[in-house]
Amino acid sequence: MPNLRDMPIKRKLMVIILVTTTAALLLAGIGILVFDSVFFKAQLQNDLRAQAQIIADNSTAAVSFEDEKSATEMLGALRERPHIVSACISRTDGTILASYVRPGAPADCPAASPTGNDSVFAADGLVVTRPIVLKDRRIGTMVLLYDLGEIDERIKLFSGAVLAVMVVSSLLAFLLSSSLREVIATPISQLVRATKSVSETGDYSIRAQKLSGDELGLLVDRFNEMLAGVQSRDNDLKKALLDREAAIREVDRERQRFRFMAESLPQKIFTAKPNGDVDYFNQQWLEFTGLTFEQIKDWGWTQFIHPDDLEENLRTWKQAIATGEPFRFEHRFRRADGKFRWHLSHVHSMRDADGNISMWIGSNTDIHEQKEKEEDLQRANDDLQQFAYSASHDLQEPIRNVAVYSELVAKRYHGVLDADGQQFLGFLSEGGRRLATLISDLLAYTKAGMVEVNPAPVDSAAVLQHSLASLAEAIRESDAAVTYDALPEVYMSEAHLQQVFQNLISNALKYRNQDQPRIHISAIRNGSAWRFSVQDNGIGIDSQYKERIFGVFKRLHNTHKYSGTGIGLAICQRVVKRYGGQIWVESEPGAGATFFFTIPQYAQRVRAAADESSAG
Amino acid sequence: MNLLLAEDNLPDALIVREAIRAENLPLEVHIAPDGERAIEFIESAENDPNAPCPHVLLLDINLPKADGFEVLRRLRASAKCKGVPVLVISSSDSPADRSQAASLGASYFRKPPSYEEFLKLGTVLKQMLKDRGLL
Numbered sequence A: 001m002p003n004l005r006d007m008p009i010k011r012k013l014m015v016i017i018l019v020t021t022t023a024a025l026l027l028a029g030i031g032i033l034v035f036d037s038v039f040f041k042a043q044l045q046n047d048l049r050a051q052a053q054i055i056a057d058n059s060t061a062a063v064s065f066e067d068e069k070s071a072t073e074m075l076g077a078l079r080e081r082p083h084i085v086s087a088c089i090s091r092t093d094g095t096i097l098a099s100y101v102r103p104g105a106p107a108d109c110p111a112a113s114p115t116g117n118d119s120v121f122a123a124d125g126l127v128v129t130r131p132i133v134l135k136d137r138r139i140g141t142m143v144l145l146y147d148l149g150e151i152d153e154r155i156k157l158f159s160g161a162v163l164a165v166m167v168v169s170s171l172l173a174f175l176l177s178s179s180l181r182e183v184i185a186t187p188i189s190q191l192v193r194a195t196k197s198v199s200e201t202g203d204y205s206i207r208a209q210k211l212s213g214d215e216l217g218l219l220v221d222r223f224n225e226m227l228a229g230v231q232s233r234d235n236d237l238k239k240a241l242l243d244r245e246a247a248i249r250e251v252d253r254e255r256q257r258f259r260f261m262a263e264s265l266p267q268k269i270f271t272a273k274p275n276g277d278v279d280y281f282n283q284q285w286l287e288f289t290g291l292t293f294e295q296i297k298d299w300g301w302t303q304f305i306h307p308d309d310l311e312e313n314l315r316t317w318k319q320a321i322a323t324g325e326p327f328r329f330e331h332r333f334r335r336a337d338g339k340f341r342w343h344l345s346h347v348h349s350m351r352d353a354d355g356n357i358s359m360w361i362g363s364n365t366d367i368h369e370q371k372e373k374e375e376d377l378q379r380a381n382d383d384l385q386q387f388a389y390s391a392s393h394d395l396q397e398p399i400r401n402v403a404v405y406s407e408l409v410a411k412r413y414h415g416v417l418d419a420d421g422q423q424f425l426g427f428l429s430e431g432g433r434r435l436a437t438l439i440s441d442l443l444a445y446t447k448a449g450m451v452e453v454n455p456a457p458v459d460s461a462a463v464l465q466h467s468l469a470s471l472a473e474a475i476r477e478s479d480a481a482v483t484y485d486a487l488p489e490v491y492m493s494e495a496h497l498q499q500v501f502q503n504l505i506s507n508a509l510k511y512r513n514q515d516q517p518r519i520h521i522s523a524i525r526n527g528s529a530w531r532f533s534v535q536d537n538g539i540g541i542d543s544q545y546k547e548r549i550f551g552v553f554k555r556l557h558n559t560h561k562y563s564g565t566g567i568g569l570a571i572c573q574r575v576v577k578r579y580g581g582q583i584w585v586e587s588e589p590g591a592g593a594t595f596f597f598t599i600p601q602y603a604q605r606v607r608a609a610a611d612e613s614s615a616g
Numbered sequence B: 001m002n003l004l005l006a007e008d009n010l011p012d013a014l015i016v017r018e019a020i021r022a023e024n025l026p027l028e029v030h031i032a033p034d035g036e037r038a039i040e041f042i043e044s045a046e047n048d049p050n051a052p053c054p055h056v057l058l059l060d061i062n063l064p065k066a067d068g069f070e071v072l073r074r075l076r077a078s079a080k081c082k083g084v085p086v087l088v089i090s091s092s093d094s095p096a097d098r099s100q101a102a103s104l105g106a107s108y109f110r111k112p113p114s115y116e117e118f119l120k121l122g123t124v125l126k127q128m129l130k131d132r133g134l135l
Helices: A009-058 A060-064 A068-080 A149-201 A215-264 A283-289 A300-304 A307-323 A368-412 A419-448 A460-470 A472-478 A494-510 A568-578 A602-615 B010-022 B035-047 B068-077 B095-103 B115-131
Strands: A084-091 A096-101 A118-122 A125-134 A137-146 A268-272 A278-281 A327-334 A340-351 A357-366 A457-459 A481-484 A489-491 A518-526 A529-535 A583-587 A593-600 B002-006 B028-032 B056-060 B086-090 B107-110
Touching: A009 A060, A009 A068, A009 A084, A009 A118, A009 A125, A009 A137, A009 A149, A060 A068, A060 A084, A060 A096, A060 A125, A060 A137, A068 A084, A068 A096, A149 A215, A268 A283, A278 A300, A283 A327, A300 A307, A300 A327, A307 A327, A307 A340, A340 A368, A368 A419, A368 B010, A368 B115, A419 A494, A419 A568, A457 A460, A460 A472, A460 A481, A460 A494, A472 A494, A494 A518, A494 A529, A494 A568, A494 A593, A568 A583, A568 A593, B002 B010, B002 B035, B010 B028, B010 B115, B028 B035, B035 B068, B056 B068, B056 B115, B068 B086, B068 B095, B086 B095, B086 B115, B095 B107, B107 B115
Parallel strands: A481 A518, B002 B028, B002 B056, B056 B086, B086 B107
Antiparallel strands: A084 A096, A084 A137, A118 A125, A125 A137, A268 A278, A268 A357, A327 A340, A340 A357, A457 A489, A518 A529, A529 A593, A583 A593
């Protein structure tokens, strides 16, 4: 028999009901039996004593008169009680007057009790002794023996009854329990079935059926509430999972889009972590370097940078990482075949919502051909510049000889030459001088194109004073009034600035009208540049010539009226443009002219930043 | 007094003579037609105790074989002749040439494209000699 604890509740309930019922009935039956036998014995004793007393009382006469017959008849009435084994009436001396013996029983008289008035349970039955009394004098004794067969019969009868009741009641209990257990076991079974199907299917929408309002019903309610809670949380979880999957898919799509874009560009593309570790190179990179991603990731790329570019490259990159500022850089990368090629790199930082750098992205464009062409062009330009410089320089000497010696001939051989000869020699001399001036100006124009790489700051007021000193003669001759405001420091070659001032002031002196020439020079800050102006009160310039006057050898007047080679403004424009500035004129004919030129402050800013960093 | 003129251009050399003559300067002009000859002149003066250093040196920059600044540097390196006054004469108006001449202790005269102007060289030379106490 399996342990009660592990039995199904249905059977457990049945067993409990049956055991309880049986035990109760058994206890009741035994109790009844015990009580009955005790009561029955007492009742039997009383009953027999009463009957014996009656017989004893009725036998007084028979004993007194020794009437055996009457006495025997008296005893004969006991025949009605089959369990009376024998009965005797004896005299006081103990002799038997009469006796009764149940047919088939031994003929002995039961032994009377010594007290003569008693009822004692002996081995063979209940012996009742009653005195026979006449006028308070005892004249005999009445004794009867009653066998206890009736008690046994009674016990048997009662036992049978109890057994029958037990069987019937157990049967009834079984039948009742079968229907009663439904009340308890069915809700539990259903709850169990519900839990089982939830755990097997994972379907949290299943609900257990509530079959009662008792604790079990409460349990079902709580269970269903719990399921509802789990279901809601399960739904939330499923939704969160779906959202997350969608987000992951979106990120994946974005990544693929970026990859596709990066891989389909002709440029080399890379990305790096905020600390500068490179975490992606596109295919173009791997093909170019012939290296694997593992070899060049993080800081492995430094191996293909040209050794001459590496130090500055690292410095620039580390500075960008520290400041987050984007930068561009030109450097050489080693190709798989070992040859270095110039590249232009653009690197930008991407920031998240909090403004922190989340990644770096860089593109590297092959500019090798362009760079080579630029270098070729620069070389050609330099060569041309050098050629022009040498040519004009070497041209100066012979033409100077022509000018000087024609003058010498005119002077020394004045008397030998006729008027025509002297005039022709004059043309020769003048032509030579003009040619020498032209070549000199051409040389100046060529030099105007040569910019010093790192010009030191010059005080433009000092440069202006030098220019005025050079023009002192012309200023004195024309009685001009030259004034100027406070002038800034600029980053350009002193010779260049002097060329500009000198040409503009000399023009202002040259193209004067009848009035006293008044020339004013000033400078104001205009954005990131200084804007200089040279203002005069001369003849002015027609607006249609405002552009033309800056061309080489462009003159508006013939040489007889206003001398000059027509190259001065071209030189000014060349100088100013070389420094990244502009030059223009504002004028009305007859109302004077103002020449403006700008010189960027850029060099000054760079210098100031350098000073700050060295001071810090 | 001896004047050494390092000049490869004969027309210019003649004008220099004219300018000296115009000022009546007591100078005997010796012409070195290229840079090497000028250096030889300085070296011979240095090596021969009897040979004197020139009293004044007129130096063109664009000279064959060794340019004017090379000659000037050699002169300044000479123990005996380093104090000789020098006037650089050139067609060049380049500030670089002017400043290089100044840094080597030489005066500068730009050759003008005019006879009259060129003769002013005599005045400049005279002033220079006066400044040095040679006149």
